[in-house]
Amino acid sequence: MKATAKAHTNIALIKYWGKRDEALILPTNSSLSLTLDGFCTTTTVDFRADLTKDRFMLDDQPVEGEAYRRVTKFLDLVRQLAGKENLFADIHSKNDVPTAAGFASSASGFAALAAAGTKAIGLDLGNQELSRLTRQGSGSACRSIFGGFAEWEMGSETDGSDSFAVPVAPAEHWDIRVAAVVLSSTMKKVSSRAGMKRTVETSPFYSGWIDTIPQDLNEIKQAIHAKDFDKTGSIAEANCLKMHATTLAANPPFTYWHDTTIRVMQTVQEMRENGIPAYFTIDAGPNVKVLYLPENEKNIETKLRSIPGVSDVILSKPGQGISYI
Numbered sequence: 520m521k522a523t524a525k526a527h528t529n530i531a532l533i534k535y536w537g538k539r540d541e542a543l544i545l546p547t548n549s550s551l552s553l554t555l556d557g558f559c560t561t562t563t564v565d566f567r568a569d570l571t572k573d574r575f576m577l578d579d580q581p582v583e584g585e586a587y588r589r590v591t592k593f594l595d596l597v598r599q600l601a602g603k604e605n606l607f608a609d610i611h612s613k614n615d616v617p618t619a620a621g622f623a624s625s626a627s628g629f630a631a632l633a634a635a636g637t638k639a640i641g642l643d644l645g646n647q648e649l650s651r652l653t654r655q656g657s658g659s660a661c662r663s664i665f666g667g668f669a670e671w672e673m674g675s676e677t678d679g680s681d682s683f684a685v686p687v688a689p690a691e692h693w694d695i696r697v698a699a700v701v702l703s704s705t706m707k708k709v710s711s712r713a714g715m716k717r718t719v720e721t722s723p724f725y726s727g728w729i730d731t732i733p734q735d736l737n738e739i740k741q742a743i744h745a746k747d748f749d750k751t752g753s754i755a756e757a758n759c760l761k762m763h764a765t766t767l768a769a770n771p772p773f774t775y776w777h778d779t780t781i782r783v784m785q786t787v788q789e790m791r792e793n794g795i796p797a798y799f800t801i802d803a804g805p806n807v808k809v810l811y812l813p814e815n816e817k818n819i820e821t822k823l824r825s826i827p828g829v830s831d832v833i834l835s836k837p838g839q840g841i842s843y844i
């Protein structure tokens with residue numbers, strides 16, 4: 520009872536920022552992302568009758584503690600669904616998501632684990648059902664089931680039955696690019712889980728964030744379908760700024776930005792003023808992701824690499840959803 524699956528990470532253009540149910544991982548807003556080809560996790564799950572507990576190896580190292588607990592807790596859901604509560608697994612994961620790039624490896628990680636785990640235990644789930652299950656491992660992971668652009672529909676049911684991702688446009692629809700700008704200095708990080716919780720509970724700006732999501736989502740989907748780069752980029756950039764504004768008003772206040780983060784943001788805005796279309800987005804960390812079109816790749820990469828405090832620039836294209844190996 521063994522299966523291997525591969526999944527790619529995704530970058531949110533309309534952010535998921537806040538939970539209405541922490542146990543089931545139900546969001547307070549719908550979100551939309553682009554799955555990237557450069558960063559992936561490959562996971563093999565082997566359910567074996569001779570095991571008395573799960574074993575989890577990440578990049579050939581045994582994992583314990585909180586990361587182990589999250590993986591076994593997720594496999595409990597898989598076991599429950601299959602009616603095989605007493606069957607444990609050997610899990611081997613390989614991460615090709617450079618942690619320094621600031622992409623959440625939990626997105627590709629839980630998508631690959633869900634795909635391999637369900638297949639290994641003999642479940643045959645459709646992508647919608649798989650996305651709904653994956654969501655309970657890590658919210659953003661439910662979008663990585665699909666390639667290209669995907670929307671996580673927040674749903675309204677208390678049991679989470681209508682909260683899963685749906686495809687918006689496949690990777691082949693539009694060759695839009697993402698440069699991950701890696702900063703050389705690090706800072707103490709508020710985890711995205713803790714950050715979104717504090718913001719929901721204390722930020723007076725949070726209601727403003729929620730109020731503007733439906734319009735952002737509607738408009739960006741139209742822009743993606745029309746391959747309107749300026750519209751897609753400007754909505755994504757503004758949405759990112761709104762998310763980060765909520766953290767500044769939280770109690771206690773916090774920000775994920777570093778001085779170099781702001782320098783990269785300003786450089787992107789200057790590039791636009793000089794006629795090079797580029798837009799930024801930032802997740803729960805100091806690194807910046809820059810959206811651009813293939814014809815401007817050379818120019819943009821050179822400019823980003825020249826910013827003091829930038830240690831690397833990693834380029835990526837739209838990627839595919841989960842696959843089985």
Ligand code: 2P0
Nearest residue numbers: 531534535657658659711712802803
């Ligand atoms: C996103 N982020 O939409 C947003 C934008 C960070 C900023 O999803 O608690 O690791 O496992 O559901 O998915 C990061 O949060 O959080 C995230 P959990 P997750 O990509």
